[in-house]
Amino acid sequence: MSQVKHDMISFILNTGAELVGKKWRAVVIWHLKGGPLRFSQIKKLIPEVSVKVLSEVLKEMEENMLLVRKQYNTIPVKVTYEIHPDASDFIEANVICTIKIGEYIIRNAKRLHVSKDLLEELTAWVTGIHASIDLGD
Numbered sequence: 356m357s358q359v360k361h362d363m364i365s366f367i368l369n370t371g372a373e374l375v376g377k378k379w380r381a382v383v384i385w386h387l388k389g390g391p392l393r394f395s396q397i398k399k400l401i402p403e404v405s406v407k408v409l410s411e412v413l414k415e416m417e418e419n420m421l422l423v424r425k426q427y428n429t430i431p432v433k434v435t436y437e438i439h440p441d442a443s444d445f446i447e448a449n450v451i452c453t454i455k456i457g458e459y460i461i462r463n464a465k466r467l468h469v470s471k472d473l474l475e476e477l478t479a480w481v482t483g484i485h486a487s488i489d490l491g492d
Contacts, residue, residue, distance in 0.1 A: 374419055379404050379412045384438065385419070388446045391425070391437035421445065429466055450484075457481045 375381050379401065384398045386392065398409055413436055416422040421442045427433040438446060457477055460467060464474045 372420060375445060375449070377412075379408065380416060380421070381453070383416065383436075384442075384445055384449045385453065387422070387436060387438050388450065391435040393433065393435055397436065404427075410480060454481060454484055 375384060382401055382404075383397065386397060392400075394409070394413070397413070398404070398406065401409065404412070413422060414423070417424050417436075420439045422436050423439050425435045425437070427435075458481060459483065460469060460475065461478055469477070
């Protein structure tokens, strides 16, 4: 592989990791794949993240044009978040990547010390996702 190609691949992968590879970004994208959500709805879907961190994540994702923040002139003010049209391809990549990581964890569960209960739950989830979407494989 030429140096130019290597540099370009490094640039693309590192930029992508910077945009969506930081903690919580891919999880937010996953939950917004079904359409716009309010802050409180996102927080309920990701209970492990603090309100402060989620606010920072959403603000940064909006600044990077991954999300659109819509504020409605209502009382009280209503705000929703959705995937930016320019970032819509991330949804498909996020779904495929999540499934492939799940499959990897299933194949390597013993080495990764995945509990039997979690492995069963993960296997059922991956199987269900495969049944509901076409990955083209």
